[in-house]
Amino acid sequence: xxxxxxxxxxxxxxxxxxxxxxxxxxxxxxxxxxxxxxxxxxxxxxxxxxxxxxxxxxxxxxxxxxxxxxxxxxxxxxxxxxxxxxxxxxxxxxxxxxxxxxxxxxxxxxxxxxxxxxxxxxxxxxxxxxxxxxxxxxxxxxxxxxxxxxxxxxxxxxxxxxxxxxxxxxxxxxxxxxxxxxxxxxxxxxxxxxxxxxxxxxxxxxxxxxxxxxxxxxxxxxxxxxxxxxxxxxxxxxxxxxxxxxxxxxxxxxxxxxxxxxxxxxxxxxxxxx
Numbered sequence: 417x418x419x420x421x422x423x424x425x426x427x428x429x430x431x432x433x434x435x436x437x438x439x440x441x442x443x444x445x446x447x448x449x450x451x452x453x454x455x456x457x458x459x460x461x462x463x464x465x466x467x468x469x470x471x472x473x474x475x476x477x478x479x480x481x482x483x484x485x486x487x488x489x490x491x492x493x494x495x496x497x498x499x500x501x502x503x504x505x506x507x508x509x510x511x512x513x514x515x516x517x518x519x520x521x522x523x524x525x526x527x528x529x530x531x532x533x534x535x536x537x538x539x540x541x542x543x544x545x546x547x548x549x550x551x552x553x554x555x556x557x558x559x560x561x562x563x564x565x566x567x568x569x570x571x572x573x574x575x576x577x578x579x580x581x582x583x584x585x586x587x588x589x590x591x592x593x594x595x596x597x598x599x600x601x602x603x604x605x606x607x608x609x610x611x612x613x614x615x616x617x618x619x620x621x622x623x624x625x626x627x628x629x630x631x632x633x634x635x636x637x638x639x640x641x642x643x644x645x646x647x648x649x650x651x652x653x654x655x656x657x658x659x660x661x662x663x664x665x666x667x668x669x670x671x672x673x674x675x676x677x678x679x680x681x682x683x684x685x686x687x688x689x690x
Contacts, residue, residue: 450533454540455525463521465611467514468559468585476512476520477505482635483524483535493523539605549594551619552587552676553609554683559583562640565615566665568682569642569675574649575657575664582639582663586614587679589672592627593620608636615640617679619672622646624653628664632656642667644675 462479469475480490480501487505491498503509504516512520528535563580565587566573573580588607595618599606607616616638618627624643629652631637637660643649644667657664669675 450529450536450540455529455536458536458539459518459521459525461610462524463514463517465613466512466517466521468611468613470583471507472511472517473505473507473509476501476517478635479521479524480505483528485524485527489527490520490523493527494519547594547599547603547606549591549597549599550607551589551591551672552679553589553607554679555586555610555614556584556683556686558686558689559585560682560686562615562663564682565640565642565679566663568678569617569644569665569667570669570678571642571665571667573663574666575654576661577663579661579663580640584613584615584639585611587617587683588614589617589619589676589679590627591620592618595630596626604630604634605636608638612636613639615642617642617644617667617675619644619675623648623650624664624666625650628653628656631662632660638662640665644669644672 466472466475466479480487487498487501491501494501500509504512525536560583561580562582562584565571565584566580586609588609590607595604595607608614616627616631618624618641621627621643624646627641627643631641640663641657642665643653646666649666654664667675669678
């Protein structure tokens with residue numbers, strides 16, 4: 417996705433968020449305070465994603481736009497020049513250190529809270545019970561190359577195979593049917609666990625179109641997508657993967673149980689090495 421397309425998607429989604437925010441405030445459903453512990457967990461997860469990202473500036477921008485906050489607004493909150501934020505996000509300035517990233521994330525959360533905390537309430541669902549649509553979700557203590565995930569799922573790359581050298585920090589196995597039936601747009605945030613730098617693995621897939629459309633319209637993007645034993649792969653699925661520059665892999669693993677076990681074995685082997 418180009419920067420222009422990304423911005424267009426973000427603007428469309430945040431417009432819907434703003435409309436819903438007004439509706440919730442008027443009906444009194446958006447008034448419950450968010451606990452400090454929840455805010456702390458969210459801050460740690462967002463800051464961790466920025467720090468671990470191969471492109472911290474881009475990830476800073478992604479989260480700022482997800483919160484629908486301008487560079488000027490957050491710069492005022494941080495008491496820095498807007499050019500500082502712009503330089504970090506564009507890569508003109510060296511990657512921000514841990515201290516600045518934590519202040520940046522704290523400012524995002526603070527501004528959203530001042531404006532009603534609607535996005536915080538959406539994101540807070542990441543800290544509660546995981547949806548039944550999520551079969552398994554794991555985080556790696558050290559990065560794992562996407563090609564190792566591909567091997568673990570008995571996979572065949574069908575789009576962006578040249579990007580399988582990218583680092584993966586976790587994976588989520590998703591029951592596509594349950595996800596369609598039960599996950600709201602807000603609850604879809606749960607599939608990203610502690611970071612978006614992960615592989616999303618969809619089971620119960622027929623053509624691969626629905627998972628790719630969901631990823632296309634969502635502001636957060638995974639680093640890799642796996643579809644398990646579809647009847648066939650829809651051309652649109654590969655086109656969307658190419659447009660988003662996300663490796664798309666077809667898993668030939670015999671069953672979902674074996675898929676879960678194989679990835680679990682990989683996770684344990686990585687954990688034992690750290």
